[in-house]
Amino acid sequence: MSQHVYKKVELVGSSTKGADDAIRNAIKRASATLKHLDWFEVVETRGHIQDGEVAHYQVTLRVGFRLVD
Amino acid sequence: MSQHVYKKVELVGSSTKGADDAIRNAIKRASATLKHLDWFEVVETRGHIQDGEVAHYQVTLRVGFRLVD
Amino acid sequence: MSQHVYKKVELVGSSTKGADDAIRNAIKRASATLKHLDWFEVVETRGHIQDGEVAHYQVTLRVGFRLVD
Amino acid sequence: MSQHVYKKVELVGSSTKGADDAIRNAIKRASATLKHLDWFEVVETRGHIQDGEVAHYQVTLRVGFRLVD
């Protein structure tokens, strides 16, 4: 990791299936516009309820990627 | 969300399957006595261990619901 | 839980499948050397990304076990 | 405050005017069903945006009230 500099961006992914899938959705979307994605950190897990059932899981995560010189 | 007022209650759901299911169990139970459930926020994830294996996942969540005037 | 004293150790489990499985892996490994494992608390969830996809979920947890007199 | 016992409930008030008014709205609504309200603590301030402008301020607060014996 020598002299590299990384940047972190904060994203919110969502999924009807669960928290793991919400993370995957956010990472997939991020990789469409950002290169060198390296790691993520979960910041918060929440979700919406409809008709008394979980409608979506939403996961806020920070995604770190290397800045190319 | 105009002039509405919401209340949050803190619940702990559990499941032998995993954290997503523990959340669903808590929401399902809450919807038996509370109406207008709107969102949840995960506060803490823990669990019990038996015979060296995960026995239950337990998720503490705050559940928000609209107060009807 | 009377007069018992418990100790907590901090572990990081990982899994390509998801957070629940990362927890199970850490507990399984801990039970190979520690007895009387009783509960766990999730401290942090993170993971690595490779080729724009989640490569591993990593969960840091504190595991509590009873100290035998 | 001698031997009294207090309970806290968590509410979310909202207002188009600002955070102070969102607090007032939540307290007013709480006082419709709870007696002996004594103090509040702000937990979080957020809000919604519509057409690039603040649409509502939302304040989460804990409200403490005395339990009558």
Added chain:
Amino acid sequence: MSQHVYKKVELVGSSTKGADDAIRNAIKRASATLKHLDWFEVVETRGHIQDGEVAHYQVTLRVGFRLVD
């Protein structure tokens, strides 16, 4: 703890004797109206001062109880 769902309420107990007693007072009061109380977690300890001496200890705690189906 299988499939049970628990609820937590936040209480403030007080005592002229000390923090342990303030906890006991809050639990005793809670048990007058709630059944299946199971555990408590201390959130905050504070108190009032009169004439340069501690007048009361006040302990905020979250009390968990099982929801009966």
Added chain:
Amino acid sequence: MSQHVYKKVELVGSSTKGADDAIRNAIKRASATLKHLDWFEVVETRGHIQDGEVAHYQVTLRVGFRLVD
């Protein structure tokens, strides 16, 4: 909120009038370059003092907006 992915950016708005206005200023500025702004969360409130009076209120907030596919 289905499968949408959101991004959050952290901004600091300021105002001589008060915290509510500092939030409005930050949102207004953000909407000049970002589309689909959806919500904000207050992170911190501070300010500067000049000649023994409040000169500016400064509010740090995270602003969430939907990423268009």
Added chain:
Amino acid sequence: MSQHVYKKVELVGSSTKGADDAIRNAIKRASATLKHLDWFEVVETRGHIQDGEVAHYQVTLRVGFRLVD
């Protein structure tokens, strides 16, 4: 800000009008005895309730001022 050293003191201001005014009141009082006040940071917002309405807003803030050599 070179080699200067600053000190912070923690104050609680209150106001019947709102949080911004409670901050102004605390700063005004502080400036009566302290010189070189430079900035403030809001630590906590709470308040008292009387007859089901907000009676006072109370804001705890840390106020920084430069120590003169």
Added chain:
Amino acid sequence: MSQHVYKKVELVGSSTKGADDAIRNAIKRASATLKHLDWFEVVETRGHIQDGEVAHYQVTLRVGFRLVD
């Protein structure tokens, strides 16, 4: 609590007996030089160990007192 302004100072009291007594010692000492002491908040509890036994309990607390105009 109208327009009053309060100041908080941070103290550490200690006692060989326990945490309650460490609080009392700190308050007693504070009242020797400060007037209008009103409340305290426990920030941290720690202690020293000698010969495998608790030697002192140390409690860090913030003490609030009213500033006289």
Added chain:
Amino acid sequence: MSQHVYKKVELVGSSTKGADDAIRNAIKRASATLKHLDWFEVVETRGHIQDGEVAHYQVTLRVGFRLVD
């Protein structure tokens, strides 16, 4: 404290009497297997309830001890 290196372990002590005693129990147990215990820091206080009364106080603490070269 010169060039010494310390290690901290996390323990949970319990007692039917109160929090101070729960700390003493944890320290006593720790001193049976660890030497050079130096200080402790309280991390969390909780407890169990039986028949509407406090059954045990449980205190989680970090205990620091010097590593001998």
Added chain:
Amino acid sequence: MSQHVYKKVELVGSSTKGADDAIRNAIKRASATLKHLDWFEVVETRGHIQDGEVAHYQVTLRVGFRLVD
């Protein structure tokens, strides 16, 4: 700081020398693409270990810069 709006980005700098140098490296890199950098706040300090020695210090920081109208 009048009516200005600031943005903060989160960066991770690293250095084999120490934390101060890791900060300098992150700021230097940020200034290659961002103008009007104004301040930084350290969020976290960590590092990697190789062959039992510190290989790199890594410092996560938030960097604030003024948005030009």
Added chain:
Amino acid sequence: MSQHVYKKVELVGSSTKGADDAIRNAIKRASATLKHLDWFEVVETRGHIQDGEVAHYQVTLRVGFRLVD
């Protein structure tokens, strides 16, 4: 540390060299007016940027000193 009572004050030191030196500067300044300084705790590290380079490191610290009876 027997029955002593300690007070903590919060200071901000700064230095063009680095965080260690900013701490030393704050302590040196504090010792000009306070006696019996005993320990410090770092609360926050930040700094200013000028022309794309670190101009000063600023360290906020709490400094504890014994109150003489």
Added chain:
Amino acid sequence: MSQHVYKKVELVGSSTKGADDAIRNAIKRASATLKHLDWFEVVETRGHIQDGEVAHYQVTLRVGFRLVD
């Protein structure tokens, strides 16, 4: 990092020179008894003061190492 499990231990290193050196001292000591040390995270920085000058910097860190199967 596949299926590996890591353990973290909490250490306090100290140094008369500065925080970076205190970290190095703790890591060096840890590597005398632990293998596969991989990373560290700074938890807290404090220190002692003697004769109005910094006597030691003390850094608490969590050190992660891989558990060999």
